Amino acid sequence: MxxxxxxxxxxxxxxxxxxxxxxxxxxxxxxxxxxxxxxxxxxxxxNSTIFKDPIHKAVWDKHPMNTKQGKYKCAKCHTPTASNLKDMLGKGTKGVPDATDSTHTEGxxxxxxxxxxxxxxxxxxxxxxxxxxxxxxxxxxxxxxxxxxxxxxxxxxxxxxxxxxxxxxxxxxxxxxxxxxxxxxxxxxxxxxxxxxxxxxxxxxxxxxxxxxxxxFHGFPGAHTNQDMLSKYIELEFLNNIGSFEVAVNNKSSHALLLHPLRMSQLRVSVERNGKIDKFEPEVFVRVIGKDGKPTPPWVANTVIKDTMIKANEKRVVTYKKELLKGDKVHVTLGYFLVKPKALKKFGLDKDEVAKKFYVLKKETYIVK
Ligand code: HEC
Ligand code: HEC
Ligand code: HEC
Ligand code: HEC
Ligand code: HEC
Incomplete structure (x- = not known):
């Protein structure tokens, strides 16, 4: 054995x-x-290296593997062609990315x-x-x-x-x-x-x-780039009831809507009536990992403390309490942040435009008949 x-x-x-x-x-x-x-x-x-991806770098900067061990185990997936991969990954060895080594900047x-x-x-x-x-x-x-x-x-x-x-x-x-x-x-x-x-x-x-x-196509549509090419796998639906209405998000992909624990998705719904807009509180879809009931960075986490992320092939229905009138316009936007707004400061990313931005995945307007 x-x-x-x-x-x-x-x-x-x-x-x-x-x-x-x-x-x-x-x-x-x-x-x-x-x-x-x-x-x-x-x-x-x-752009998967710490030199080209500020979000990856921000997490790496705080990671104990960096601060305590001088090792870059992330290389296995983020810089797999690094010339000293063995040292970066091995037991008892050291190795961190070097901006002057082209095998560390290739991704x-x-x-x-x-x-x-x-x-x-x-x-x-x-x-x-x-x-x-x-x-x-x-x-x-x-x-x-x-x-x-x-x-x-x-x-x-x-x-x-x-x-x-x-x-x-x-x-x-x-x-x-x-x-x-x-x-x-x-x-x-x-x-x-x-x-x-x-x-x-x-x-x-x-x-x-x-x-x-x-x-x-080698532009690999994902959360950062070419999102529009994936929007056909997400459908938005609208249903008007008496005294309320429903918006459904139909995820037709074979994995959860977003995968990385840093992400946060929001469904933003507003009703336009006579030029006045009434916004609802955004519905949030997240997977939060942590310890003792509190969110923590991934290396500290030992449990999932919240998981409202829309799963593979799931249709999620959200109900809104409002009586709609004929001619009302219901604006629906499904989008996401690459980094949860609450985590931005912790990782020093509060000034990073890519990390802060709200990306739109799908947008529809329904007119009440
Ligand atoms: C087993 C492979 C693997 C290893 C090892 C790995 N990652 Fe990743 N990482 C990925 C993949 C795949 C993604 C893309 C996931 C996605 O977009 O959902 C990713 C994405 C990320 C992101 C999001 C980047 C962004 O721009 O939004 C961060 C941050 C990150 N990794 C940090 C790390 C750190 C820090 C390490 C090392 C301590 C590490 N990863 C090790 C596979 C790995
Ligand atoms: C993340 C993995 C990955 C990376 C990185 C990647 N490719 Fe590919 N490539 C693939 C896969 C998978 C296919 C087959 C696609 C299919 O079956 O439709 C492919 C197909 C191809 C083809 C065949 C033509 C075609 O349309 O199928 C060529 C040529 C090619 N890649 C060149 C490149 C070049 C040049 C780069 C870098 C600029 C690159 N690839 C980067 C995964 C990758
Ligand atoms: C001197 C020209 C040349 C260079 C340089 C070149 N290729 Fe190609 N490659 C070709 C040709 C020609 C084909 C076949 C295209 C066709 O049949 O239409 C091809 C096909 C491919 C395929 C498809 C193979 C298959 O069976 O599906 C891949 C993958 C590929 N190249 C990867 C690469 C990568 C990676 C590099 C850089 C490291 C590279 N090529 C550099 C000329 C080149
Ligand atoms: C060597 C490891 C590796 C392989 C193989 C790999 N990926 Fe990735 N992929 C990553 C890492 C690491 C990231 C995250 C990089 C970052 O954000 O810093 C990523 C990111 C992505 C993203 C998110 C892009 C974005 O805009 O957010 C998509 C989509 C993706 N990969 C698809 C694929 C597909 C499809 C294949 C197979 C053809 C593939 N990957 C093969 C490591 C890999
Ligand atoms: C039916 C289509 C479909 C299939 C199959 C699929 N995806 Fe996706 N993928 C999507 C959609 C839709 C999104 C969400 C769009 C976005 O993130 O902007 C997505 C997002 C992603 C992301 C970004 C998530 C994040 O949190 O950053 C990665 C990485 C990814 N897919 C990798 C993969 C890999 C690897 C496979 C195969 C195991 C796969 N996908 C299979 C449709 C698909």
């Missing part, structure tokens, strides 16, 4: 070592994949993602097993041309079924065994997966070596 355990540790360590081999930099893909490279530029995969690079061979499932988090072949990339193109720069293959089932994302996105537990962030993929829907929703086919060529009509 013990030997088996040691062997697992050894294999895992080996996997991490493999992940530490050389990755072609993103700049090398640009000349032949200009459209894809440009889409990728503004995404959180490109989740093109070559890294395209070399994910398989995924090892783990209790605390999953682990990507990266192929040793440095210039061989997995994809899903049928009859891809041979490139002089790299070889490729469309045989990898993790690319075919869209599971290539779950090495980093499935779940992340903390020391108290609390699932801090989970995509809860057990709710997978028929025919929809991470890739079909988050990398839809859009027009434009996959490379400039051959003209293809379309390619898979």
């Amino acid at each position: 013990k030997i088996k355990y040691l062997l697992t540790i050894f294999l895992l360590f080996n996997t991490l070592l493999t992940a530490n081999s050389k990755f072609a930099p993103n700049s090398e893909c640009k000349s032949c994949h200009p459209v894809i490279s440009q889409e990728y530029e503004s995404t959180m995969h490109q 989740i690079s093109c070559a890294y993602c395209h070399r994910i061979e398989s995924i090892e499932h783990g209790d605390m988090s999953n682990t990507n097993v990266v192929s040793k072949k440095e210039k061989h990339y997995f994809g899903t193109m049928k009859n891809a041309l041979k490139s002089e720069f790299h070889t490729s293959s469309s045989e990898n089932e993790n690319f075919q079924n869209g599971n290539v994302c779950i090495g980093c996105h499935s779940h992340k537990k903390n020391k108290a065994n609390l699932n801090v962030c989970s995509t809860n993929i057990s709710n997978e829907m028929d025919r929809a997966n991470c890739v079909s929703c988050h990398m839809p086919k859009v027009s434009g060529s996959a490379s400039n070596v051959r003209d293809t009509k379309e390619h898979s």
Whole structure:
């Protein structure tokens, strides 16, 4: 039993070592994949490092792994191509991001993602097993041309079924065994997966070596960028009753409306009558983690203290007590903050426009008949 355990540790360590081999930099893909490279530029995969994501940096700045241990375990998912990944993750070693090392500023690079061979499932988090072949990339193109720069293959089932994302996105537990962030993929829907929703086919060529009509969008719509491409998976509904009315949010995606515990969603409803606007208190959807009944940062939390987040495939109905009259306009906005307004100050993000902003996901106006 013990030997088996040691062997697992050894294999895992080996996997991490493999992940530490050389990755072609993103700049090398640009000349032949200009459209894809440009889409990728503004995404959180490109910007997942402490040097490019102020929200990630703010949490990292306060994290005991940084302040007490001088280690950057976040690298496993946030800078997986770091040249000293082993030191950043290992036991008894030290390693923190260095702005002058380009492997620490690349984020989740093109070559890294395209070399994910398989995924090892783990209790605390999953682990990507990266192929040793440095210039061989997995994809899903049928009859891809041979490139002089790299070889490729469309045989990898993790690319075919869209599971290539779950090495980093499935779940992340903390020391108290609390699932801090989970995509809860057990709710997978028929025919929809991470890739079909988050990398839809859009027009434009996959490379400039051959003209293809379309390619898979590499702007990764999410909470920071290209939200509008995901709004079709959220429906708003309105129902007028006697003495009250209802607004429903129908989440047609296979995971909760928002996933990261820093987020907070609000449903804002107001009624316009004769030019006068009557606003209701926003309905809040959040998942709050903490300890002893109080919200805490993720490394302190040992329990979920509140969870009103709209779940996968859930239709949430909110009732408003007001008698509507013919001609009333009911304005409904569903949106979110990347960082809960109450947590902004604690992380020193109260002046950060990206963290503070209210992002609109869906907006409708209903006129009472
Ligand atoms: C197992 C993989 C994994 C590890 C390890 C990991 N993260 Fe993340 N992190 C993610 C993923 C995936 C997201 C995107 C989640 C989302 O948007 O819902 C994310 C998002 C975040 C965000 C939100 C960023 C933003 O701009 O809104 C913060 C903050 C964050 N991580 C902090 C950390 C810190 C600090 C560490 C290390 C102590 C860490 N993470 C380790 C996978 C990981
Ligand atoms: C010298 C030009 C060139 C460079 C540089 C280049 N590629 Fe390609 N790549 C191609 C060509 C040509 C194809 C096939 C396109 C087609 O058939 O329409 C391709 C296809 C691909 C595919 C699809 C494979 C499949 O089977 O689905 C991936 C993934 C890929 N490249 C990744 C990369 C990455 C990552 C980089 C940078 C590290 C890169 N490429 C740099 C020319 C290049
Ligand atoms: C049916 C479509 C659909 C599928 C399938 C889907 N998503 Fe999403 N995803 C959405 C929608 C809608 C949102 C919410 C829009 C937003 O955050 O602006 C979202 C948001 C996200 C976010 C941002 C959440 C946050 O709190 O920052 C991440 C990360 C994400 N999805 C990853 C994944 C991964 C990984 C998978 C596969 C396991 C997946 N999604 C499958 C539709 C989908
Ligand atoms: C987070 C993972 C990830 C990153 C980062 C990523 N890709 Fe991809 N890429 C994929 C997946 C998954 C597919 C297959 C999409 C599908 O099946 O529709 C793909 C498809 C491709 C293709 C094939 C053309 C197509 O439309 O299917 C090329 C070429 C490509 N990527 C190049 C790149 C380049 C260049 C970069 C960096 C600028 C990059 N990729 C970054 C996951 C990634
Ligand atoms: C190597 C780990 C890794 C892999 C593999 C990965 N991601 Fe991510 N992803 C992250 C991290 C880390 C973040 C958060 C970065 C941040 O905000 O600082 C993120 C963020 C996102 C977001 C949120 C973007 C936003 O605007 O808020 C989406 C959507 C997403 N990933 C989708 C995918 C999809 C789809 C795939 C598979 C094709 C995938 N990811 C593969 C690590 C990964």
